[in-house]
Amino acid sequence: MKLFPLFADLQDRHVLVVGGGNVAARKAQSLLEAGAQVAVGAPALDTALAELAAAGRLTHLRGSFEPAWLDGAWLVIAATDDRAVNAAVHAAAQARQVFCNVVDDPQLSSFQVPSIVDRSPLMVAISSSGVAPVLARRLRERIEALLDHALGPLAELAARYRTRIRSALPELGARRRFYDWLLDGPVASLLRSRQADAAEAILNQALAQPQVSSAGRVVLVGAGPGDPGLLTLKALRALNEADVILYDRLVSQAVLSLARRDAERIEVGKRLGENHEATQARIHALMAEHARAGQHVVRLKGGDAFIFGRGGEELEYLREQDVPYEVVPGITAALACAAYAGIPLTHRDHAQSVRLVTAHCREDEDALDWDGLARGQQTLAFYMGVKQLDLLSQRLIAHGRAAGTPVALVENGSRPEQRVISGTLGELPALAQRHSVQAPALLIVGEVAGLARTLHWYGRHLTAEG
Numbered sequence: 001m002k003l004f005p006l007f008a009d010l011q012d013r014h015v016l017v018v019g020g021g022n023v024a025a026r027k028a029q030s031l032l033e034a035g036a037q038v039a040v041g042a043p044a045l046d047t048a049l050a051e052l053a054a055a056g057r058l059t060h061l062r063g064s065f066e067p068a069w070l071d072g073a074w075l076v077i078a079a080t081d082d083r084a085v086n087a088a089v090h091a092a093a094q095a096r097q098v099f100c101n102v103v104d105d106p107q108l109s110s111f112q113v114p115s116i117v118d119r120s121p122l123m124v125a126i127s128s129s130g131v132a133p134v135l136a137r138r139l140r141e142r143i144e145a146l147l148d149h150a151l152g153p154l155a156e157l158a159a160r161y162r163t164r165i166r167s168a169l170p171e172l173g174a175r176r177r178f179y180d181w182l183l184d185g186p187v188a189s190l191l192r193s194r195q196a197d198a199a200e201a202i203l204n205q206a207l208a209q210p211q212v213s214s215a216g217r218v219v220l221v222g223a224g225p226g227d228p229g230l231l232t233l234k235a236l237r238a239l240n241e242a243d244v245i246l247y248d249r250l251v252s253q254a255v256l257s258l259a260r261r262d263a264e265r266i267e268v269g270k271r272l273g274e275n276h277e278a279t280q281a282r283i284h285a286l287m288a289e290h291a292r293a294g295q296h297v298v299r300l301k302g303g304d305a306f307i308f309g310r311g312g313e314e315l316e317y318l319r320e321q322d323v324p325y326e327v328v329p330g331i332t333a334a335l336a337c338a339a340y341a342g343i344p345l346t347h348r349d350h351a352q353s354v355r356l357v358t359a360h361c362r363e364d365e366d367a368l369d370w371d372g373l374a375r376g377q378q379t380l381a382f383y384m385g386v387k388q389l390d391l392l393s394q395r396l397i398a399h400g401r402a403a404g405t406p407v408a409l410v411e412n413g414s415r416p417e418q419r420v421i422s423g424t425l426g427e428l429p430a431l432a433q434r435h436s437v438q439a440p441a442l443l444i445v446g447e448v449a450g451l452a453r454t455l456h457w458y459g460r461h462l463t464a465e466g
């Protein structure tokens with residue numbers, strides 16, 4: 001170990017910053033946040049520093065560096081662009097045994113300022129011992145993404161209740177299990193949902209009867225259309241914390257591979273010969289069963305769980321069963337397919353509204369307002385099986401949408417094998433057949449669909465001509 005890590009308490013301690021530019025300003029700002037008494041030494045100060053000095057938040061030592069500036073200082077940071085000045089600061093600090101950091105110069109520094117992830121009171125500091133700051137910053141971004149913002153309030157709550165928890169649970173093993181429950185269970189979940197009062201109420205309740213109920217929960221997560229880059233940070237965190245993942249067939253392998261290694265993965269798509277209701281009942285039972293066993297269940301669905309995903313029914317069931325839940329939205333197929341095909345769903349000249357439609361086109365189930373759908377100046381995004389294309393095109397034309405209206409079929413949107421097929425409403429069935437379009441595919445109908453011809457940028461683009 002080249003450097004010894006430590007967290008310094010700078011409250012009311014004198015710290016010197018040498019330099020008057022924006023780097024110095026950034027350093028001064030974070031020192032002030034830590035409660036330090038900051039003096040900034042420089043011939044002149046940039047606006048940000050000058051404002052802080054005028055407001056009395058820091059002292060300005062005007063002029064060129066002199067060793068006497070170090071009197072009474074616990075630390076010094078040199079942030080000038082003049083190496084000779086930086087070296088002089090380093091030498092003077094060395095002589096007085098004051099810790100010195102020269103920005104971006106490990107050789108002249110006796111301490112390094114780490115990259116941090118701040119979930120105060122919880123703090124993660126990362127150092128590359130001054131040799132690879134870019135790497136440290138990368139790592140910081142990753143950790144930043146993984147730690148959710150409820151961690152700070154959670155740590156603060158745990159600190160406030162520490163004595164009470166200790167006296168309610170004097171035995172160490174039981175106390176550990178209680179802390180696990182506190183960090184993983186409904187309290188953390190409520191804090192993430194910004195319900196601090198309810199979180200504290202549950203904590204109090206649990207302390208009154210401290211045999212921990214192993215409360216699991218379900219997070220309904222939208223996995224997006226396939227490209228793992230389209231997951232939200234929250235989705236990624238949920239996948240990292242999951243014990244069990246119940247996923248649909250539509251969820252991509254690339255997304256699943258981001259989940260915690262030891263999480264149990266269960267595919268819950270429709271089985272051969274099973275009807276939708278039986279599938280849904282099986283999913284409900286699995287969610288409840290695992291959550292009751294104290295596990296973190298992620299219910300992972302393609303796109304967004306609330307867009308043609310039966311997410312509503314699943315929540316209704318969980319609510320009925322008193323299983324706590326959270327919802328993480330995902331990027332729905334229409335948004336992703338449009339973006340990855342270069343089709344703006346609305347456009348000042350062509351479409352003032354968008355409709356997300358699921359089309360069955362079967363006589364008995366067809367409750368769609370075809371007259372409304374056939375109207376112009378709007379974009380339609382159809383979520384459907386490929387078999388429906390024929391009827392869909394016929395109905396829209398029969399109800400008045402022009403056969404020449406541009407359409408785009410987006411197959412495997414956002415995935416490496418994505419294909420976009422451009423044509424018109426009239427030629428749609430022939431087009432789909434000619435290019436043997438496979439599920440999952442999304443159909444976009446409306447003038448904007450024509451823009452894919454010029455704006456497409458991802459994967460393959462095909463037309464009636466070839």
Ligand code: SAH
Nearest residue numbers: 225303304309332333383384413440441442
């Ligand atoms: N909840 C999902 C939709 C489920 S319905 C969402 O929000 O996206 C399933 C239909 O979505 C498929 O039949 C197809 O029309 C569409 N779909 C889902 N993922 C897709 C993808 N990657 N590319 C094209 N269409 C997709």
